[in-house]
Amino acid sequence: MNRNSAQTHRIAPRTGVAFRLPKGAALVVVDPEGTQVSDLLAFAEADVREVISNGRTFDYEQTLSLTTGNRLWSNRSRVLLSIEEDTAGQHDFLLTPCSKDTFRHFYPDKPVHRGCFGNLAEALAPWGIAEDQIPVAFNCFMNVPVHADGSIDVLPPASKPGDHIVLRAHEDLVIGLTACSAYASNGGAFKPIDYRIDLQSEGNS
Template sequence: MSKIIFETVEVPGYSGRAVFAKKGDHIRVTDVEGKQIGDVFALSTADHSEFLSASVTRATIWKLFPEVGECFYSTLRRPILTFVEDSSPGVHDMLFAPCDLPLFQTLGCTDYHPNCRDNYLKASAEIGIQHRVVPDPVNIFENTPPRSDGKLIAGPMPTKPGDHVVFRAEMDLVFVLTACSCDIGMNDINGGKSTPLRIEVLRG
């Protein structure tokens, strides 16, 4: 049976949103205007202290990022999301922490600058998550691959308007997405400004 769009949530640039998904739901994330990084977080609805872990995922699949058909794993090494579709150029990151205010201060910002850490905490708090740990995210559409000498480089953002990825929820979970706020500091990061992403929960 094909799935239908159960819920659509627009994530404006420089912000974050959270949605609930049930086991078996598909979650589609679309880069509306292109060149936009999305920081993905997922937490078990039953126990917010179990959440998607970038490090456990790397250690389980023995690579830096899952391929389509493979899973992301939780802090308890259980599958939490499966990567089921990718219409983008397939460039993603699972090494970088979310951007935060101290980062922007080191880049010369003297006023407040929106950031993925604060946006994650705000979006998760709005749906009642009390867990204050900010997990390492899955950074979809982020082009920061390692070189052979181990250094990380920042390449141009490759996604076009409408590029998307799809995940399947492997447990009832809270899916949190931030439209990365970085607009300075790296080569063409986010095309120089943070732009919207769209979350669609597909059910049926």
């Protein structure tokens, strides 16, 4: 499959975008400089009340470690996206998008930023998606180990420059995507995220 012909878009550090991803298309999310998280949301375009669900996904995929071959399910038990390639192999689907409250809670000595939640809310508003409809995001490249005692850490991503994940749309979708704004999630630095959309179907590889 030749993805080089698809236009690459860059999300500036600590910002977010929303766009349509048609059924059958592949979304390629790239960490161009390494060690940068990207929060990803997917809503069914036909009814944006249908959205990716971490609970349904963990249940049906029977794993917390989602990578090549796994699928992201909706709150209505339908597959919205499947992971076709994954060079990073490490992502998070436990933690909610960072917000102003996140910064007040974890970074009281840092300036308050609206975070991924605020960026996603603004980007998704034209699609009729309200703040209360924003769920837990699929956090590409995020490093959240779960320990035997149930505790978690948020560590810098292990992703290297150019690492990417490819997700195939099973329905017409509205996608929200960010370059994450939280300090711990990105090792204290903020970098861009690249993405491109491959409109070729699986049968035209």
